[in-house]
Each structure stands twice: as C-alpha cells, then as structure tokens.
Amino acid sequence: MMREVQTIIIGAGQAGLSVAYWLQKSSSAYLILEAEGEAGASWRNRYDSLRLFTPARYSSLPGLSMLLPGRSYPNKEDVVEYLNAYARKFNLKIKLNCRVNKLEKRDNHFVVHTNSETYICVNVVVATGAFQDPFIPLYSSKPADSILQLHSSEYRNPGQLKQGPVLVVGAGNSAAQIAEEVSVYYPTYMVVRDKIAFAPSSILGVSIFFWLDWLGLMKAPPETASARLLMRKGKDVYANELKQLIKEGKVLIKPFIKSFEDTKVIFTDGTCLEVSTIIWATGFRNKYDWIAIPGAKNDKGELLHRNGISFVDGLYFIGLPWQTSRGSSLLLGVGRDAQMIVETLLQRDCQRKVLHVN
Numbered sequence: 001m002m003r004e005v006q007t008i009i010i011g012a013g014q015a016g017l018s019v020a021y022w023l024q025k026s027s028s029a030y031l032i033l034e035a036e037g038e039a040g041a042s043w044r045n046r047y048d049s050l051r052l053f054t055p056a057r058y059s060s061l062p063g064l065s066m067l068l069p070g071r072s073y074p075n076k077e078d079v080v081e082y083l084n085a086y087a088r089k090f091n092l093k094i095k096l097n098c099r100v101n102k103l104e105k106r107d108n109h110f111v112v113h114t115n116s117e118t119y120i121c122v123n124v125v126v127a128t129g130a131f132q133d134p135f136i137p138l139y140s141s142k143p144a145d146s147i148l149q150l151h152s153s154e155y156r157n158p159g160q161l162k163q164g165p166v167l168v169v170g171a172g173n174s175a176a177q178i179a180e181e182v183s184v185y186y187p188t189y190m191v192v193r194d195k196i197a198f199a200p201s202s203i204l205g206v207s208i209f210f211w212l213d214w215l216g217l218m219k220a221p222p223e224t225a226s227a228r229l230l231m232r233k234g235k236d237v238y239a240n241e242l243k244q245l246i247k248e249g250k251v252l253i254k255p256f257i258k259s260f261e262d263t264k265v266i267f268t269d270g271t272c273l274e275v276s277t278i279i280w281a282t283g284f285r286n287k288y289d290w291i292a293i294p295g296a297k298n299d300k301g302e303l304l305h306r307n308g309i310s311f312v313d314g315l316y317f318i319g320l321p322w323q324t325s326r327g328s329s330l331l332l333g334v335g336r337d338a339q340m341i342v343e344t345l346l347q348r349d350c351q352r353k354v355l356h357v358n
Helices: 014-025 076-089 173-182 208-214 225-233 240-247 331-357
Strands: 002-010 030-033 100-106 109-114 118-126 148-151 166-169 188-191 251-254 257-261 264-267 272-274 277-280 315-317
Touching: 002 014, 002 109, 014 030, 014 076, 014 331, 118 331, 166 173, 173 188, 173 240, 173 277, 240 251, 315 331
Parallel strands: 002 030, 002 118, 118 315, 148 277, 166 188, 166 277, 188 251
Antiparallel strands: 100 109, 109 118, 257 264, 264 272
C-alpha cells in the first residue's frame, strides 16, 4: 500500500523542522520522515561534553527562541530538548523510526521507500544533515590492533579510553573540545595539517556572531568576495582553553601522519609517538547512495543543486555547508534557507496547478 503526501521531508533535525514550520504556516500538506526515535537524534548521539560555539541567542529556529540565557552556550541535551519542544510547539507532523531506504522518481512523482511504508509525493526535501558517514583517512599501513580507535562520532567521554597517550586527529571545533577534555586525564597530542584557525568567541564583550551578522558575513552568498575569503580561511575554531593548553605544553601539536608501525605513529617530520588511543575527529562524508534519481548527483555522488534547489523538478536539499551562506548548516541560518526553499516549492506547485488546469 502506498500513502500519498504533497511533500515529504527526510530528516527531523533543525533543517527538516524549519522546512516543516514554513510549510505548516502556508497550510501545505507535508510529512517528516525521521529514522530515529526523536527529533534531533543526531545531537543525542554525539560526545557528552559537546557545546555549541554559537550562544543561545544565535541558536534558534524561526518562531521560537531557545529558552536559555542569551550569552550561554547550549550543550547537546539543550539542543535536543529545544528541537523536540519546537516540534511540539508547532505540532509538526513527524513519523518517527521511519528510515528511508530508497528515493526514486517515476513520471511526475517521487516514490519514497521506507522500512515500514512507501510514499508517493510531488516534492521531496532532503534534510539529512552533514553528519552521515564517518570519515577516517587511509594510510599505507594500519595501527596495531592494541590501539583503541574511535571516530569522534563514537567518542562519548574519557572513560572509554585506554590508559596512556591519546592522539586526536583533526583541527576543528569537535577535535578542540575533545582534546581539551581528554588532556585532563591523559597525555594528549593533536595532529594538525595546518595551523589551527583560532578565533575569538567575543570582541569587546560581545559575541563574535553579533559582529559577523552585523557585517553581513553570515548571510553573504558563496560567490561574494567576503564569502570566498571566509571559505579560504577555513573553519574557525572557538577554543580559547585549547589555545592556552597548547601554549602551556599540556596539548602537543604533531604534523600529518605518514604511517604506522605497530603501536607507533610515524609523522611526516620523521618523529614517532607511542599511543594507546586514536580519536579520529576527521569529519564526515555525505552518503546519498539511497537517492536513485538520474540528474540528482554527479559521477562522484555529490548533489547537484543551486542554493539547495535541485535540477530535478520537485527535489530540494537543505542544511548543506555553504548552501547559500556561512550560516546554512547552523541553527542560526538554516531557518532562512528553509523559508527560501519553501517559497520556491510553493511557487512551483502553483505553476503546476495552472499548467494542469490549462
């Protein structure tokens, strides 16, 4: 049996909820399909000490502010509670524990195959987020089996780790937070390809995100000079504590990994290090093998779109890094992108109706 819905949203994180909010305001029929048992479940599955690098006042979706002191930095539980409160507040239509296995297009309709039902719809918004397939780089040799290896998506707290030196591979905000925490308990090293792009969390006592927003940098399109400058600079790391720990020698920086010899890590500068644990804070790769629609992806499996609007009619994407601006994959920017996506979606729906009538 197939169920018919005007629009299917895949994923109930901040991106999917934002799209649902704008669709509900327009009285357009939709349903969110969420693989896990609650909204924002991907946040729940991350490390225990995680905190946003954006203050609460810059971490809200359209229509509902996060009920925390504006200058505080929400932890992962705060985010999960907020996203579920958001879904309840607006009575958003979500089907939980419904994993999409395949998406295809037949004639003018999409067919969404899940673990429980099959749906037919006119529009699909893919809102599966940026944390899909953990990435660990390959080397010519492998670490010894006695070394505990965890991707940052598997790390929860220092209690998981083996006694002895810990190597954190990566230089982003997750790597920084994990290294700070682990360094209290174990000798800690970080593998950094380039210099860590430390940035102040505030200037003159005011959040850096106020200044970025005031200067228009959070909304600057990717093709503008200011946005290209930010992209070349790379991701800012808001970790003043880590900066101090490195200065004091409590976290030591190592260059890129060349190879492994048993329990030793060999670095490109010729030095080596015996480690007990490696935490791979090396990010994620998008995984869209379940999208079986010609023209939706290129030969490398990368999504083809402009500002989240696919070249396949009726297909949309949201929550992608630099989709329309620096803020696209953040809580503070995804609501704006969602509004743009929904406006385009509704306009196309109206055009289809006119064509159908004529």
